[in-house]
Amino acid sequence: MKIVMKFGGTSVGDGKKIRHVAELAKSYYDKGDQVVLVTSALAGVTDQLLDVATAGCENGKVTGVTEFITALKSQHFTAVNDAIDDEKTQEEVIEFLTSRIDELEKALIGICYLGELTLRSRDNISSYGERLAAPIVSGALRSMGIASVDYTGGEAGIITTDVFGGAKPLPKSYSLIHEKLAPGLKNSVQVVTGFIGENEEGTITTLGRSGSDYTASIVGVGIKADEIWLWKEVDGIMTANPKIVPSARTIHFISYQEAMELSSLGAEVLHPRAIEPSMMHNIPVRVKSTFKPDFEGTLVVTENKKSKNVVKAVSMIKKVSLINVSSPEMVDSVGKLAVIFSILANKEVGVRLISQGSESSISFIVNDADRAKTVKALKAELGDAYAIDYRSDVSVVAVVGAGMAGTPGVAKRVFTALGKENISIIMISQGSSEYNISCVVSSAEVNKAVVALHAEFELDKPENGKE
Numbered sequence: 001m002k003i004v005m006k007f008g009g010t011s012v013g014d015g016k017k018i019r020h021v022a023e024l025a026k027s028y029y030d031k032g033d034q035v036v037l038v039t040s041a042l043a044g045v046t047d048q049l050l051d052v053a054t055a056g057c058e059n060g061k062v063t064g065v066t067e068f069i070t071a072l073k074s075q076h077f078t079a080v081n082d083a084i085d086d087e088k089t090q091e092e093v094i095e096f097l098t099s100r101i102d103e104l105e106k107a108l109i110g111i112c113y114l115g116e117l118t119l120r121s122r123d124n125i126s127s128y129g130e131r132l133a134a135p136i137v138s139g140a141l142r143s144m145g146i147a148s149v150d151y152t153g154g155e156a157g158i159i160t161t162d163v164f165g166g167a168k169p170l171p172k173s174y175s176l177i178h179e180k181l182a183p184g185l186k187n188s189v190q191v192v193t194g195f196i197g198e199n200e201e202g203t204i205t206t207l208g209r210s211g212s213d214y215t216a217s218i219v220g221v222g223i224k225a226d227e228i229w230l231w232k233e234v235d236g237i238m239t240a241n242p243k244i245v246p247s248a249r250t251i252h253f254i255s256y257q258e259a260m261e262l263s264s265l266g267a268e269v270l271h272p273r274a275i276e277p278s279m280m281h282n283i284p285v286r287v288k289s290t291f292k293p294d295f296e297g298t299l300v301v302t303e304n305k306k307s308k309n310v311v312k313a314v315s316m317i318k319k320v321s322l323i324n325v326s327s328p329e330m331v332d333s334v335g336k337l338a339v340i341f342s343i344l345a346n347k348e349v350g351v352r353l354i355s356q357g358s359e360s361s362i363s364f365i366v367n368d369a370d371r372a373k374t375v376k377a378l379k380a381e382l383g384d385a386y387a388i389d390y391r392s393d394v395s396v397v398a399v400v401g402a403g404m405a406g407t408p409g410v411a412k413r414v415f416t417a418l419g420k421e422n423i424s425i426i427m428i429s430q431g432s433s434e435y436n437i438s439c440v441v442s443s444a445e446v447n448k449a450v451v452a453l454h455a456e457f458e459l460d461k462p463e464n465g466k467e
């Protein structure tokens with residue numbers, strides 16, 4: 001079978017984990033599978049890179065950069081020593097990482113002196129996490145006797161739009177990936193950095209935070225993979241985040257559409273865009289646990305096996321704000337909503353949920369990070385005839401499942417379950433696909449809300465959680 005295997009930051013968190021990842025890939029390769037491995041940065045490194053760049057830009061202190069570089073070198077060199085046995089390979093990888101880290105240090109110092117951090121330089125800096133991880137993973141494979149080369153996303157053929165921080169692959173990427181990776185499939189395990197690509201001028205771009213799942217899907221389409229496997233620290237896509245609901249169960253089959261709804265409604269187990277390329281080309285995506293390689297995990301496919309459950313999973317979105325816009329001017333008028341949403345679009349603010357309770361007001365959810373600029377822009381551009389207020393103490397809880405479409409009584413069960421727990425619903429939204437119902441509740445109560453809905457739809461029962 002031709003498989004793209006993606007390992008996230010938690011799975012390649014240190015040298016021992018990288019060794020485990022290389023052993024896993026090797027075990028499939030040895031059995032005759034053709035494997036391309038996509039790796040994320042070591043856990044937490046992308047955040048650290050962005051933090052040090054932001055701090056350097058704000059305070060101009062080069063000492064912050066040099067301290068960070070020392071720690072980064074030590075972390076990655078330790079990982080090399082723990083992941084790779086063969087001394088010659090260790091030396092080669094360390095030499096390569098040293099020159100890459102030197103390059104990074106220069107870029108960070110430049111940011112300190114200039115006091116400027118553009119979206120383009122943020123992408124360049126944040127790309128180093130994956131660009132330091134991939135050579136270690138590839139070196140670990142070589143030291144196990146498997147031929148392996150590592151590529152950045154751009155080198156592997158991922159050519160993207162110019163949207164720094166949220167780039168998308170250009171259609172030509174798929175044939176370029178095929179040209180680049182297909183020849184090495186039979187006799188090596190090629191390693192590709194997740195999360196990053198490059199634009200047509202060869203400048204590094206990123207596909208959005210947590211974008212390595214998306215890379216795996218893009219590479220899978222490029223090499224015409226039989227399956228794309230996303231290896232995680234959890235058993236698969238589960239009926240809820242197991243950290244919030246310990247009794248959550250693995251969902252064995254889920255449709256592309258449901259998986260996309262679930263990830264866009266906060267289930268961090270998948271990047272929301274990760275499914276799109278695989279769905280367009282009908283390539284099954286499997287979510288598996290690195291701890292239990294023999295466990296089948298979750299298969300994301302086109303044809304959804306009919307589930308007994310109307311609701312398949314419960315998810316939540318934290319770190320969001322509710323914005324209310326109201327004005328008598330909105331009553332009986334045409335185009336006012338277009339004006340409001342154009343203001344958001346001009347500020348590049350994405351809207352996560354919308355609800356319109358009456359003609360004179362509209363409420364919507366944006367990420368916390370966008371709240372201040374949203375409120376400021378709306379006030380400035382709509383003027384005094386509009387009241388703009390917001391709440392930052394809210395979260396979203398959502399139930400998702402294709403079985404909800406056309407099934408009466410789901411909303412009643414959602415409201416009753418939340419009511420029984422004394423959780424007040426601040427806003428409600430349902431997509432016309434009827435694949436989800438989302439409620440905005442106070443952040444203090446959102447975990448309780450997830451637990452209550454999981455219990456209400458009996459998702460902890462094998463006959464329901466398992467199909």
Ligand SMILES: Nc1ncnc2c1ncn2[C@@H]1O[C@H](COP(=O)(O)OP(=O)(O)O)[C@@H](O)[C@H]1O
Nearest residue numbers: 008009010232233234237238240241267268269
């Ligand atoms: N419905 C869900 N099913 C499985 N995991 C979930 C779900 N919702 C949230 N999560 C969280 O998503 C994370 C996925 O695993 P992880 O290995 O961290 O992924 P990656 O390293 O690829 O980002 C876990 O931390 C888990 O708690």
Ligand SMILES: N[C@@H](CC(=O)OP(=O)(O)O)C(=O)O
Nearest residue numbers: 008009040046209210211212
């Ligand atoms: N390292 C990137 C991309 C990524 O996908 O990471 P992870 O697979 O650990 O979520 C990030 O932190 O956003």
